[in-house]
Amino acid sequence: MIVGKLLFTVRATLMLLLLDQSRGLECQQIxxxxxxxxxxxxxxxxxxxxxxxxxxxxxxxxxxxxxxxxxxxxxxxxxxxxxxxxxxxxxxxxxxxxxxxxxxxxxxxxxxxxxxxxxxxxxxxxxxxTPVSSGVEGTMVQNFTCIFHKMEYIECNWEKGPVQPVNSQQSLYYWHMELGQVEECPEYIVSNGVRHGCNFTWKSLPDFTDINFCVNGSSPEGPLLPAYLYLQIQNYVKPASTKKLYLQTDADKQLKLHWEDPDGRVPRHCLQWEVEHSQERTNGSHLVEKSLTREMMLTKFPMYGTKRNCFRVRCQMHKYCATDSFWSDWSQWTCHINKKKNGDGKKWNAVKVMPKDGKKS
Incomplete structure (x- = not known):
C-alpha cells in the first residue's frame, strides 16, 4: 500500500515537471x-x-x-x-x-x-x-451649421466656398445607424436658384446618434470639393422664445415674476433660464443685472429710488440634457412702474401691458 502511494506520488511529480518544462519551452517560443x-x-x-x-x-x-x-x-x-x-x-x-x-x-x-x-x-x-476625393480647388462649402428649432424641425445651412464656378450646384447627403443606405436632402433651401441649405423633420434625424453629412456638388469645370461633417442634433436645439410673462407686486414691495413654457417639444426639465433685470432710477441712472435659474419664477426686491423695473427672459438646454445648445431669442420686456397702490395693496402687470419703450400695445 505504501509502495503504491509512493509510486503514484513520483509519477505525479514527474508529470508536473514535464508539464512545467513543456510550458517553459512554449513560453520561450512566444x-x-x-x-x-x-x-x-x-x-x-x-x-x-x-x-x-x-x-x-x-x-x-x-x-x-x-x-x-x-x-x-x-x-x-x-x-x-x-x-x-x-x-x-x-x-x-x-x-x-x-x-x-x-x-x-x-x-x-x-x-x-x-x-x-x-x-x-x-x-x-x-x-x-490617403484621401482620394478630388475637385475644383476652393469650392468646398464653408460654415456648415444646423439648428434644431423647438425640437420640431432641423434647418442646416452652408455658405459657398471662395471659388464658385458658374452654374454649379451643391447636394447634401446624410447617413446614420438607423438608415440602410445614404440618403439625399429631403427638402433643399434655395435662393436665386442656388442651394444653400436643407430642412429635415424631427423624425428623420434621431437624437443621441452621430449623423454623418457630406456636401458635394458639380459644375461645368468639374466636381466640387466635398465636405464631410457630423453632429448629434440634441446639441443644436434652439428653443422658442417665451411669449407670456407676468409681473406682480405686493404689500412688502417685492416684485414677483413668472412665465409660461415656450412653444415646441423641448421638455421643461431640460431648460435653464436667463433673466435680465433692468432698473431705471429716479436720478436717471440705469442698472442691468442677469441671473440664471432652473425655475420659472423669480422674486426681486427693487432698490430704493427705482422708478421702473423691466424684465425679459430667454432659455436654452442645460448640460444634463445636451452638451451644448443655442439660446432662444429674448422675450419682450415686461415692466412695472412705481405708483400708488390699490386698495388691496397689490397691482399686476402682464406681458405687453407696459413694454420697455413705454408704448402701450
Missing amino acids: TVDPPEDVMIFDPGQLGFLQIHWKPPLSLLHATESHKRFQLEYFNTFQDSWTAIRTTKTTYSALFDLTKEVRVRVYTLLKGPCTNGLEVMSSRYTEVVK
Whole structure:
C-alpha cells in the first residue's frame, strides 16, 4: 500500500515537471507580436469606416493566454489620437475622408507566460489611407451649421466656398445607424436658384446618434470639393422664445415674476433660464443685472429710488440634457412702474401691458 502511494506520488511529480518544462519551452517560443493584415474598408457611409485585423501567428498556440488589442486612430475631427482596447478583431470609427486616415494596432497578452501581467507588443501595425476625393480647388462649402428649432424641425445651412464656378450646384447627403443606405436632402433651401441649405423633420434625424453629412456638388469645370461633417442634433436645439410673462407686486414691495413654457417639444426639465433685470432710477441712472435659474419664477426686491423695473427672459438646454445648445431669442420686456397702490395693496402687470419703450400695445 505504501509502495503504491509512493509510486503514484513520483509519477505525479514527474508529470508536473514535464508539464512545467513543456510550458517553459512554449513560453520561450512566444513573443508578443503586433496584429497582422490590418485593413480599412469603406462601406459607403460618408466616412464611417470599418477596420479589420488578425491576431499574430506567433500567438496561435498561446491557448492559455488572454489576448486583447489596442487600436489607435487619428481623429480628424478632433485633431488628436483616440485609443480603444478590445478583444474583437474589428472596429468602426468616423473619419473625414478629405484627410489622411491613420490607424495603428497593438497586441496585448496576459497569461502564465507573462506572470499574470498584461504585456503590450513593442511594435504596432500601421495603415495609412490617403484621401482620394478630388475637385475644383476652393469650392468646398464653408460654415456648415444646423439648428434644431423647438425640437420640431432641423434647418442646416452652408455658405459657398471662395471659388464658385458658374452654374454649379451643391447636394447634401446624410447617413446614420438607423438608415440602410445614404440618403439625399429631403427638402433643399434655395435662393436665386442656388442651394444653400436643407430642412429635415424631427423624425428623420434621431437624437443621441452621430449623423454623418457630406456636401458635394458639380459644375461645368468639374466636381466640387466635398465636405464631410457630423453632429448629434440634441446639441443644436434652439428653443422658442417665451411669449407670456407676468409681473406682480405686493404689500412688502417685492416684485414677483413668472412665465409660461415656450412653444415646441423641448421638455421643461431640460431648460435653464436667463433673466435680465433692468432698473431705471429716479436720478436717471440705469442698472442691468442677469441671473440664471432652473425655475420659472423669480422674486426681486427693487432698490430704493427705482422708478421702473423691466424684465425679459430667454432659455436654452442645460448640460444634463445636451452638451451644448443655442439660446432662444429674448422675450419682450415686461415692466412695472412705481405708483400708488390699490386698495388691496397689490397691482399686476402682464406681458405687453407696459413694454420697455413705454408704448402701450
